[in-house]
Amino acid sequence: MIQFVTPIDAGKLRMAYNNDILRFYSDSTDPALYADVTLSETSAILMVGTEPKTYFTIRLYPNPQGQFYLNLQPYVAATLNTRNFEDTLQTSLAAGNSSSFTYAFSNGTLLNGVLKINVTHKTAEADSVTNTLVWLGGTQQFGDYSRLATSDLLMLSPTKKNTVNEYYLKYWQGYPFDISVLDYNASLIARRNFTVVNQTNALTTTLSPKGNITRITFSDGRTDETPETLLPLAEGTNKxxxxxxATRQRWVHIEKVPYCEGVYLKWLNAMGGYSYWLFEDTYAIDRSTKYNDEIDRNNDNLENSFGRTVQTGKESRDTLKIIAELLTEDERRIVEGILDSPKIYLFTGKPLSQNSYRSxxxxxxxxxxxxxxxxxxxxTNFTFDIELPIRFTQTL
Structure with a gap:
């Protein structure tokens, strides 16, 4: 029988970008030759008559004490990250259709699979064990760890300080904004609708989920095609x-802010969702340029030449210096996430109008x-320098 040095916690929501160490051995008296570790898709997502897809298989060899060691993290992260953190969600909001405000977001954010460990011995029959495990495309830090369960209802955003079930978000009218909600269910059939109650004005609406992770879109930039037609938000804080x-619920404190100008960014946060922030309109733009390579042209007399070299062109890039001032503790917990984010986007669309992921x-x-x-x-005050993509220039 296979024994784990530290038992596998199958009910834990695992972070794909944190270590995920397995240490195990077989208690058989027959020495172990090797172990095969395989992750395959779960049967719940298969069509009838199809075989489960194998995500990866790893062969391990025991140490002199007969134990096996494996860190699943790099294999799981490579399997989960199918979209390179890119956000290509295209929304199509319609005030009369509540289903148009929710979109699937599991692909590239959540991975669930059957982990099978098979230990082969010299002469005895092989030992095997299987576990169904779930990983979220996020990470946790030392000093800020809390166990998350696959049965938890979660917002993919930073929690309020010293809480595990309350969140703070800020929503600027006229700009795209959404919230990602994780409600894991191994069954593709028994989906539970989201009941959203605005405890500030006692209004309620129901939204349909779209898989294990759903993005509830509050705005694509327009102010007339939003969930507020179903669940109005007052200016200021809405709880x-x-x-x-009755046992799966979370509280989200959304501060609704009237339209104002500024630099609007979104970034992939530590929980695998997207955070949004409108930085002050008092930003600066700096442009830096430098010459590219030179080609030698020292092949003529002085009076017949323009110079000894030819420039091939220049490289040009703009940098935005942006500011976020006088942030409260809850606001800081959102904005500081940009420092660790692997993917940051700048909004270039038109506020107060319909926008797409190409904006x-x-x-x-x-x-x-x-x-x-x-x-x-x-x-707290933050000042950030944001580099824009390299500009197009004429080059040889």
């Missing part, structure tokens, strides 16, 4: 209770450090 049952461009964070907390100031 929403999102639930699928964003990928940018990079040039700023390498920031002070997250100042003991002399209760509120």
């Amino acid at each position: 929403l209770k999102v639930s699928t049952s 964003w461009i990928e940018v990079t964070l040039k700023t390498g450090s920031a002070r997250l907390k100042n003991p002399k100031q209760p509120l």
Whole structure:
């Protein structure tokens, strides 16, 4: 029989970008030759008559004590990340159709599969064990770890300080905005609708899920085609209770802000969802240029030449210097996530009008450090340098 040094917690929601160590051995008296570890898709997502897809198979050999060691993290992350963190969700919101406000987001964000370990011995029959495991495309840090269960209802956003079931988000009118909700269910049939209650004004609506992770879209930029036709939000703070049952519920504090101008960014946060923030309109733009290569042209007399070399062209790039001022603790917990994010987008569309995923461009964070907390100031200020894509120029 296969024994684990640390038992596998099958009910845990595992983070695909944290270590996921397995240590195991066989208690058989016959020495183990090797072990095969295989992850395959679950039967719940198969069509009748089809075989499960194998995500990966790894062969391990025991140490002198007969134990096996494996870190699943790099294999799981490579399997899960099918879209390179890119956000290509195209929405089509319609005020009269509540289903148009929810979209599937499991692909590239959630992976569930059957992990089978098979140990082969010299002469005895092989030992095997299987577990169904679930990974989220996120990460947790030292000092901020809490066990998440596959049975939990989760918002893929930072939680409020010292809570596990409350969230704070900020929503600027006229800009695209959504919330990602995880409600894992191994069955593709027994889906539970989301009941959303605005406890600020006592209004309620029901939204249909789209898989294990659903993005509830509040706006594509328009103010007339939004879920607010079903669940109005007051300016200021709205406390929403999102639930699928009496025991599966979360509270989201959404601060609704009237339209204003600024630099609007979104980025992949540590939970695998997207965070949004409108930075102050007091931004600066710097353009840096440099020459590319030179071609030697020192092949004529002085009076017949323009110079000894020819420039092939220039490289040009803009940098935005953006500011977020006087952030509260809850606001800071959102904005600081941009420092660790592998994918950042700048909104280039038109506010107060319909936008698509093509209304964003990928940018990079040039700023390498920031002070997250100042003991002399209760509120936090951030200044970031955002590099835009290299500009097109005429080159040889």
